[in-house]
Amino acid sequence: MNQSVGEKIFCPHCGDYITPKIERTATPTGELIIEYYCPRHGLIKTEKKKNYGGNPVKIPGGLYIALEGIDGSGKTTQASLLYEYLTNKGYSVIVVREPWVQAIKEVLYKYNLDVEAEVYLFAADRIILQREIVLPALSEGKIVISDRTLYASLAYQSSRGADQDFIRRVNKFVKPPDIVFLLDIPVEKAMERLRNRSSLTRFEDPTYMYRVREKYLKLAEEEKDKFIVLDASGTIEEVYTQLVDKVEEILQNLKANKT
Numbered sequence: 001m002n003q004s005v006g007e008k009i010f011c012p013h014c015g016d017y018i019t020p021k022i023e024r025t026a027t028p029t030g031e032l033i034i035e036y037y038c039p040r041h042g043l044i045k046t047e048k049k050k051n052y053g054g055n056p057v058k059i060p061g062g063l064y065i066a067l068e069g070i071d072g073s074g075k076t077t078q079a080s081l082l083y084e085y086l087t088n089k090g091y092s093v094i095v096v097r098e099p100w101v102q103a104i105k106e107v108l109y110k111y112n113l114d115v116e117a118e119v120y121l122f123a124a125d126r127i128i129l130q131r132e133i134v135l136p137a138l139s140e141g142k143i144v145i146s147d148r149t150l151y152a153s154l155a156y157q158s159s160r161g162a163d164q165d166f167i168r169r170v171n172k173f174v175k176p177p178d179i180v181f182l183l184d185i186p187v188e189k190a191m192e193r194l195r196n197r198s199s200l201t202r203f204e205d206p207t208y209m210y211r212v213r214e215k216y217l218k219l220a221e222e223e224k225d226k227f228i229v230l231d232a233s234g235t236i237e238e239v240y241t242q243l244v245d246k247v248e249e250i251l252q253n254l255k256a257n258k259t
């Protein structure tokens with residue numbers, strides 16, 4: 001059985017999200033064995049699910065969770081862990097990552113664009129991603145974990161001088177996430193984590209990152225109902241624990257409001 005478009009998983013060997021080949025085998029005892037294959041590294045994960053045949057837990061209207069923060073704050077790592085956690089709890093989950101469209105990413109990295117042009121390109125990318133993947137998934141009751149959303153434009157492009165109202169206007173047709181986890185971390189610490197990366201994009205400049213972090217914190221202050229600020233400077237496990245506790249709280253509230 002083929003997985004649906006956009007359902008990526010983290011390959012520890014590639015150090016990135018990949019679209020796996022998935023093989024599902026139902027056993028006579030009612031278990032489902034799911035094997036995930038990386039196109040380059042072969043089998044990377046096996047899952048066993050009990051009571052195969054039960055429906056995945058659906059959330060009416062879905063749940064759109066954003067992970068935001070400066071580069072190196074741990075968004076990709078936590079997105080993958082949260083995906084595992086929620087999938088194991090029986091939810092149907094997808095992980096997406098902005099920017100999404102390869103061709104748009106190439107333009108963004110190749111040219112030193114005016115910040116306004118950047119705003120349009122990130123918004124166009126987002127609209128494509130939402131129409132093709134995010135909105136259908138939400139209407140099917142899935143949880144969408146998004147590694148960056150329009151709040152990245154509000155933090156990054158405004159730090160390069162774009163007007164926040166202009167950014168919001170350009171993103172008028174974009175659905176905002178239901179909840180934003182801001183992985184907050186001092187710039188030096190994030191940069192230290194990124195040192196191992198082979199090349200940094202032009203967006204990953206420390207002076208710029210200071211401003212971006214400040215903008216994120218300001219946005220969190222202005223939109224208190226939407227933002228949850230997590231201390232992302234601890235170990236992967238520590239950040240994960242905070243994140244999962246909050247997500248559980250949100251899921252419990254959703255359940256309570258339904259009944």
Ligand SMILES: Nc1ncnc2c1ncn2[C@@H]1O[C@H](COP(=O)(O)OP(=O)(O)O)[C@@H](O)[C@H]1O
Nearest residue numbers: 070071072073074075076077078193234235236
């Ligand atoms: N809490 C953490 N402590 C130490 N290293 C981390 C932590 N979270 C992530 N990393 C490492 O830091 C680097 C950047 O993490 P990543 O999840 O890619 O951040 P982002 O997606 O926000 O840029 C990766 O090499 C990752 O393994």
Ligand SMILES: Cc1cn([C@H]2C[C@H](O)[C@@H](COP(=O)(O)OP(=O)(O)O)O2)c(=O)[nH]c1=O
Nearest residue numbers: 071098099122148152153156157201203204
């Ligand atoms: C979504 C978005 C990202 N960005 C920036 C943040 C990141 O530095 C960069 C995306 O790069 P990143 O997420 O690190 O992708 P990759 O790992 O493929 O390099 O784009 C914006 O400036 N505005 C936006 O709206």
